[in-house]
Amino acid sequence: MSDSQSPGNYALTYPGRGLAVLAAHWPTPPADLPQFCSCGNLDCPSPARHPIGTLNAADATRDPGQLARWWLAHPTANVATFTDESHIGVLELYHPAKPEHVMRLLNAHRAGQGPVIYAGQGRVLFLVKPIQPQPDHEPARSYSSDDGEVTCLASESMVLLPPSRLMDGERLRWMRRLNHTTRLPDAAPLLALLTELLESGTLEDIQALMAM
Numbered sequence: 049m050s051d052s053q054s055p056g057n058y059a060l061t062y063p064g065r066g067l068a069v070l071a072a073h074w075p076t077p078p079a080d081l082p083q084f085c086s087c088g089n090l091d092c093p094s095p096a097r098h099p100i101g102t103l104n105a106a107d108a109t110r111d112p113g114q115l116a117r118w119w120l121a122h123p124t125a126n127v128a129t130f131t132d133e134s135h136i137g138v139l140e141l142y143h144p145a146k147p148e149h150v151m152r153l154l155n156a157h158r159a160g161q162g163p164v165i166y167a168g169q170g171r172v173l174f175l176v177k178p179i180q181p182q183p184d185h186e187p188a189r190s191y192s193s194d195d196g197e198v199t200c201l202a203s204e205s206m207v208l209l210p211p212s213r214l215m216d217g218e219r220l221r222w223m224r225r226l227n228h229t230t231r232l233p234d235a236a237p238l239l240a241l242l243t244e245l246l247e248s249g250t251l252e253d254i255q256a257l258m259a260m
């Protein structure tokens with residue numbers, strides 16, 4: 049990984065794109081197996097997926113000084129942000145289809161140009177404008193089939209960002225880059241499309257097709 053892709057340098061690019069971030073625990077030791085969560089708890093319930101120390105959603109910041117301090121102290125820390133009610137939402141897709149195939153399918157359906165994160169095996173995250181609660185009914189927030197699931201994460205969910213590392217050594221990466229959070233697509237049409245792709249078995253079909 050080049051220096052410009054170090055977690056600290058990467059973290060410093062997020063405020064300019066509208067994201068407040070904070071430092072999260074990471075798999076350690078960096079190169080060897082077995083890996084443990086850097087919090088030191090061998091039974092950590094969410095290894096490499098929780099903020100450092102007592103930090104919480106309210107500590108996520110766009111202040112470059114604070115970000116520099118965190119990553120100077122912890123150069124390999126993961127980078128995390130939080131969903132909220134008005135600006136940042138995330139649709140999480142779990143499906144065994146290759147993420148490249150998912151993207152091709154979405155492009156074929158002209159499904160927006162919103163940012164997409166590859167988040168480890170079977171998991172793809174779509175950054176969206178949050179679903180607004182309706183006074184008369186609660187909009188759908190998830191759909192699951194036998195093969196996969198799509199969920200709109202609740203407000204204040206922690207979300208790892210590239211180049212965070214998972215416990216299996218994989219790194220998160222952008223499949224479609226984030227320009228700015230002010231230009232995120234609406235959640236509802238994308239959720240409807242992903243639901244339809246799961247419901248109709250299209251994702252499953254493409255997976256079978258590509259495996260031949």
Ligand SMILES: [Zn+2]
Pocket residue numbers: 073085086087088089092093094095096097098
């Ligand atoms: Zn931990």
